[in-house]
Amino acid sequence: MAKVLEVRDLHVSFKTYNGEVQAVRGVSFDVNKGETVAVVGESGCGKSVTSQTIMRLLPSPPSMIKSGEIMFDGKDLTKLDEKQLEKIRGAEIAMIFQDPMTSLNPTMTVGGQITEGLMKHQKMSKEEAKKKAIEMLRLVGIPSPESRISQYPHQFSGGMRQRAMIAIALSCAPKLLIADEPTTALDVTIQAQIIDLMKELQEKVGTSIILITHDLGVVADIADRVVVxxxxxxxxxxxxxxxxxxxxxxxxxxxxxxxxxxxQSSDQDLxxxxxxxxxxxxxxxxxxxxxxxxxxxxxxxxxxxxxxxxxxxxxxxxxxxxxxxxxxxxxxxxxxxx
Known part of the structure; x- marks a missing residue:
């Protein structure tokens, strides 16, 4: 099976006043085309640092990639400059962040945040991008997308904001989607809908997914492989x-x-x-x-x-x-x- 991503012996540290925090220490894993790899573990185990390093989103300093390779489409992402990374982020690798309220821009309409990436990466006209944005909102199950496209994030519920984040992430049909705790702070009904949506879109678009989570129930529902x-x-x-x-x-x-x-019987403790x-x-x-x-x-x-x-x-x-x-x-x- 074709490999979309290869992480090899990745070491990432943070410089602090107290010394060097060795957050990621020799992590290696692969992601194949069209599969979902779940990365699990307790808070602080290095899951999110690994995912944000793949996207090269961590500020440097204080973060440092000490050694290792992140091979994507024949390129080592650790060696690319900011201009080269801008062409990949959003277009070929996209990310759903943990908290959509702080990840969405509160001063821009939801439609504007979808069309921005389409116009930049797909070279669409404003009108074409708007049509595609409405189509994406409809695809992720947001009702009345023609009117919702002009609304701001604060006018969306938590579940709808998370759907909007997925629409933004998938609008350019990326080869790799990184979902960092995509169901945190959502009730179980909405969680199930978001997971079903990600599976459905993966089948339609063929995107590979890295799922960062500590929820093993979600892992059992969606993952092909697991990295602990x-x-x-x-x-x-x-x-x-x-x-x-x-x-x-x-x-x-x-x-x-x-x-x-x-x-498990009711008298058995976790x-x-x-x-x-x-x-x-x-x-x-x-x-x-x-x-x-x-x-x-x-x-x-x-x-x-x-x-x-x-x-x-x-x-x-x-x-x-x-x-x-x-x-x-x-x-x-x-x-x-x-």
Whole structure:
């Protein structure tokens, strides 16, 4: 399958008064044409920093791309200047941000924000862009798009603003769509509609999607592959079935055990992961999850585990995969139900 994006050994840090925060530490993953890759993990694990680095949206300073490659369409995005990036952003790679109220321009009509990209990247006339904008609003399910196109973001509800963001992002039919927590702060009914909409548009347009989220329910509904991040590193990656039904990393077990399930009895409590993520000003030299892991061995605190192949598509960075490690089965709560 053709690869749309290849992230290779990406390291991103932030300069602060207290020192260097190593936010992303050697992240690697691919996105194939027409597939959805979910990047999951707790807040602060490096998901959003990774996605914003792909778009080159982080201000520098304080952010720094220390090393690594982000290959897109034969070009390394880390090497491009601002003028070259402007031709790619919006046209070939688009992003749906976490909070549409702060991402949409409050001084511009919603229609104006859609037509701006169409006129710039597609070289459409004002009239052509307006017709396309109405078509996009209709496509994302906004009623009466002919009148809504002249309204401002504050005149839209939360769900409609998120739909408008999707319309803006997809208006130029990008090859890659990055959705950063696209359903946060929306009620469950609207969440389901947004996910269904993204799946429907993906089928129509053929766009590849990177979904940044901590909601494993959303992941189960839309993702083809899953990348699990912790403390700026990828600790496990594989197909949806591999990560949900054959998870190998104790952190993945913890995430799955903390997710409510339909087959769970009412007297069963959710199992939170004890402790807190490490301070990335001074990350541990061994496995970053060792301090919170009840299966941790001496080696876990001393050396970073190598990433090993469980299958051709399933990879995990954990000392439990070593031939000399004790055999440990995941808790029942940490394996997805049928």
């Amino acid at each position: 991040m912790y403390a700026g590193k990828v600790v496990e990656s594989g197909s949806l079935d591999e990560v949900f039904y054959q998870p190998k990393h104790p952190y993945t077990w913890g995430l799955l055990a903390s997710m409510p399930r339909l087959d 199992q939170p992961i004890p402790g807190s993520p490490p301070n990335l000003l001074n990350p541990p030299k061994g496995c970053p999850f060792a301090a919170r892991c009840k299966y941790a061995m001496k080696i876990c605190t001393q050396e970073m585990p190598e990433t090993s192949d469980v299958s051709s598509t399933h990879r995990v960075a954990c000392w439990l995969q070593h031939p000399m490690a004790p055999k440990v089965e995941p808790p029942a709560m940490a394996v997805g139900g049928e």
